[in-house]
Ligand SMILES: Nc1nc2c(c(=O)[nH]1)N[C@H]1C(S)=C(S)[C@@H](COP(=O)(O)O)O[C@H]1N2
């Protein structure tokens with residue numbers, strides 16, 4: 001083989017390089033919820049960001065819709081071993097939601113209307129790596145996949161992408177969420193196979 005052509009360096013990696021260890025790819029979109037799908041109505045929906053000092057920002061559905069949106073295409077990886085490549089979404093970068101509130105805390109918790117929570121370092125929600133999405137595949141997000149809005153943090157296992165998300169709270173200390181308290185890994189990097197905590 002000839003040497004790599006410099007001009008090809010920007011191409012997408014081969015599919016195999018995009019599937020983390022222990023994962024297989026699927027064309028389906030499995031539904032995984034700890035409980036029943038809650039009915040979340042957009043006319044009463046709000047999204048709240050609150051920091052550890054008690055400062056908060058709240059958006060209604062129409063206010064949220066007026067925020068700058070992006071349309072990320074990303075690969076997602078579920079701890080139950082399916083990965084789905086090139087999923088397309090539309091939503092607001094978390095960076096935009098943190099704009100205007102003091103966000104120097106080290107940790108974040110995402111909260112959902114079904115009572116679900118999941119934690120991560122705040123840094124993992126910033127830098128254009130996380131969104132609150134309201135569309136999947138060019139259509140409004142279906143309720144079973146978290147509609148009207150879910151968190152999308154594709155670089156971590158998919159349990160971090162809270163469905164029916166209602167807000168994000170910032171904390172000085174790490175506060176394990178629903179699955180993390182039940183033995184899932186605190187961080188959940190699919191490339192390091194951080195599936196479960198030692199002992200589970
Ligand atoms: N609110 C809420 N979000 C949730 C869950 C849940 O039970 N409740 N399950 C998590 C888990 S374990 C996974 S794998 C993904 C599944 O998302 P999907 O059903 O759209 O595939 O959602 C995550 N977000």
Ligand SMILES: [Mo]
Nearest residue numbers: 032078079159
């Ligand atoms: Mo999961």
